[in-house]
Amino acid sequence: MTSFKHLPPMLAALGLALAPLAAHAASDPAASQIDKLDTALIETMKQGPSLGVKGRYRKMEPVVQSTFDLAKMTQYAVGASWKTFTPAQQSAAIEAFGKLTTASYAHNFSSWGGEKITLDDNVQTRGPDKIVSTHLIRTHDAPVNLTYRMQQSGGTWKIIDVYTGSISQLTTRRSDFAASLSSGGAQGLISHLNTLVANQMK
Secondary structure (H helix, E strand, C coil): CCCCCCCCCHHHHHCCCCCCCCHHHHHCCHHHHHHHHHHHHHHHCCCHHHHHHHHHHHHHHHHHHHHHHCHHHHHHHHHHHHHCCHHHHHHHHHHHHHHHHHHHHHHHHCCCCCCEEEEECCCEEEEEEEEEEEEEECCCCCEEEEEEEHHHHHHHEEEEEECCCCCEEHHEEEEEEEEHHHHHHHHHHHHHHHHHHHHHHH
């Protein structure tokens, strides 16, 4: 079974078996991206034990790359320090952040237990953003509300933040990154991210 006890808020909520989103709701281009992510999670989790963590990583990597705006998320999570990174350091940080996102899914989503997800039909538009809301229905616990903030990148809607209730993933990430940035700058953060990836892949 998948354990959620020590996961960050976003992953703790997502670390559940997911059922397909309603077809009519996923007709929105932003919502269809969430449908794509959840479908991949379902397939991966159903095969989870036989795939192992490396196999789950391989299955999730392309969908993470295509549904998350990893460059924008990394920049937002780093904050003002981003402008002090060299172009090579920025590229390395984005790559490591993407690996961590995929490795977190691969590590934590290991089984399917019958939970389901529903998508709110009302996809909101707020300036350049689309807000896609979902509800995770758990068999023995209260539902969890997950809200995806999305923006267009290269003509495709991509996730730039995930809220579990009122908790922002990017705010949580920025707090986690602060100590490494303070003590080691860009390279310290990159090393921290790569260590987290290695730990998730054990």
